[in-house]
Amino acid sequence: MPENSPSVGETVERSFDSTLESVDRAEELASGLAGRAGFHEEDLLKIGMAVREAMVNAVVHGNRYSAHKKVRFAASSGAGRLTVKIADQGEGFDVDRLPDPLAPDNLLRCSGRGIFLIRSFMEEVEIRRLETGGIELTLVKYQSAK
Amino acid sequence: MSVKLNTRQVGDVSVIDVTGRITLGEGSSALRDSLRELVGKNQKKILLNLGDVSYIDSSGIGELVSGFTTVTNAGGQLKLLNLSKRVKDLLQITKLYTVFDVHDDEAHAVRSFT
Numbered sequence: 001m002p003e004n005s006p007s008v009g010e011t012v013e014r015s016f017d018s019t020l021e022s023v024d025r026a027e028e029l030a031s032g033l034a035g036r037a038g039f040h041e042e043d044l045l046k047i048g049m050a051v052r053e054a055m056v057n058a059v060v061h062g063n064r065y066s067a068h069k070k071v072r073f074a075a076s077s078g079a080g081r082l083t084v085k086i087a088d089q090g091e092g093f094d095v096d097r098l099p100d101p102l103a104p105d106n107l108l109r110c111s112g113r114g115i116f117l118i119r120s121f122m123e124e125v126e127i128r129r130l131e132t133g134g135i136e137l138t139l140v141k142y143q144s145a146k
Numbered sequence: 147m148s149v150k151l152n153t154r155q156v157g158d159v160s161v162i163d164v165t166g167r168i169t170l171g172e173g174s175s176a177l178r179d180s181l182r183e184l185v186g187k188n189q190k191k192i193l194l195n196l197g198d199v200s201y202i203d204s205s206g207i208g209e210l211v212s213g214f215t216t217v218t219n220a221g222g223q224l225k226l227l228n229l230s231k232r233v234k235d236l237l238q239i240t241k242l243y244t245v246f247d248v249h250d251d252e253a254h255a256v257r258s259f260t
Contacts, residue, residue: 020171045232052203056170102241108215110208113240117204120239
């Protein structure tokens, strides 16, 4: 998209299988939508990584690769912002009990950085436990004025 | 492309050239297998060349940390070479940049092993 093109609102919704291929597809969908909305290269990378981490959480930790569980993905752009919602059908987790990956005792842990990275890359992150079970992550990124 | 690894010997240092993406699945498991194989062969000096790594996610970071711990616990040293800005930024965000010995020059990196 040319530098000065107006951003175009768009919404994409999918129901994904709990596979690593779905992680790649969701990342591509979100990055593509953000690109068409006029997000800059640096932001596209951050959006792609945040969506990837959120999808991995849903597929691996939430649904545990279950063939019977889906990951609901919805992304929308418009008014200078991108919103991505990713929901799993797992058993959920207590966000307040997630270990701090920057704590000295946790620095050399092999996992536990996903939510931290999502928060680093996106402006707003909401983690909500669904009444039907599972976790919904809402990620918001605003277009920078570069 | 996921990831491609090539191991070569420079003196007594094993250099692993990594190309592609280190992400959950094939990418991170290939790196894990490669490092464990070298440790199994009692290789103590390992230099991981990440110059052609285009992408790394939290699982990939986890594999770097796991590799570092595995090699260190075996009495060896794992060092990193040629980090892209993206990988360097990730290691800084996660406060791991100072955990690893990071180099930009291969010859200098090879000489730095004790």
